[in-house]
Amino acid sequence: MAIQTAIVTAGVFIYFQIRGLTSSDPVAAHAHAWDVVGLERWLGVDVEATAQGPLLVRPWLATAANWIYIWGHWPVIIATMVWLAWRHRREFLRLRDAMLVSGAVGLVVFVTFPVAPPRLVHSGLVDTITLQSRSYRVLQPPNFTNQYAALPSLHAGWDLLVGIAIATATSWTALRLLAGLLPVLMAYAVVATANHYVLDVVAGMLLALAGYAIALWRERRIDRAGSSP
Template sequence: MSAITPYTHRARHLAYDAVSCRSSHTPRPGFAGSVARSGIVVAAVIGYFGVRGLTDSSQAAALRNAAWIQAAERSLHLDWESPLQGLVVDDHTVTRILNWVYIFGHWPVIALTLLWLLSRHPEVYTRAAGAMLFSGAAGLVVFAAFPVAPPRLAASGMTDTVTQQSHAYRVLQPPAFTNQYAAMPSLHVGWNLLMTLAILAATRKVWLRVLAVALTVSMDATVVLTANHYVLDALAGAVLAHLGWYAARHLRPRARHGAIAASGPRT
């Protein structure tokens, strides 16, 4: 074995962890550990909805801030909500599909992805959960300080397709825990993006990676086409998700010492 072989192995381990956010030497958590990890996320989500319901701000402030968002989009040539919805709003088959994506492509997808990560890729789960906690906390601060009425409430001529054509949304997210003025940033976009980043980090299976990208791209389009978010809301949600993803990377525990020590002595 050459003198540089230990360092080659060490570099390979570090590169693998950086790309995949995993360590092959990290054991999967036992039943108690899995319950504890999943319990933290469940408690955080319940707390998020509870606090979000309490931060339902005044209509006047939400409409005023929505007007500011609309003006900013006009100046940036991003005021696409009404023209885009006009292309699909009269096609009930299309709007039905969009409603399904908005409703069933969010929380069910998040729950299934986190369960899969917890059982198969615990380090990526830890990073995804940490990113959700970070972005959720930041989102609550913005919701309270800068309430924004969504296009369905503030933009003339826009149709709330989800509320008018579906009742399933209120089952998954009861009105008591819904802040209708929490449009900016869009955590529908942000948290779906986090699930996509987690899946891309956890697997090399092409079909899973393509599905993950398709899910987040479809949600990006859906939140605008259903009049639930402005384009700037979606962009802000994506930025917040990326910030949370990279912040969680530095907060997560690293289990590399064993792998480095096993690769050979240092000089």
């Protein structure tokens, strides 16, 4: 347990240090953001302003979206990994590997293709989290963040992985329902708070699923090696 905790902690620390200390080019990040916007408009999925509209006139909805974004990510990830490590080691290792793989690929994308979030590109959109809450800065200090690391959205991708892990590990219907809602609610929250584009969410979830596939492949290789005479 101590070794696994150290591996996960080291992975998270390295992820945030590289993500936060990477010097992104604001000009390139804004140009890439408009590329994303152009593609969304072509696909007909540029709904960021529509998603945020209700939050600006209903403070309670903004608070709900903010809380999902803040408390539905790292606190949920940590609690889930502790529970899995304690009771469901196989699912824990699968989640750990999927997060490490997708996180590593995500870092490469952040460095090579910085993208500014909607809140920094669209004059009509605001960062509801910064305006209404200080909790996020406590959970994720400024020196650990990179405001040009919008694509892919690992908020959405990793919550998808957590949801899969919970649904796989438990037979409780209520918990499985919560696991299914988790990535859906996070996908809504990251877009409605103007922190990610819709395509950021899609990219994050696809990357997470690719990481999960690699984790499953590794798990099966280990199983085959263990069963060999």
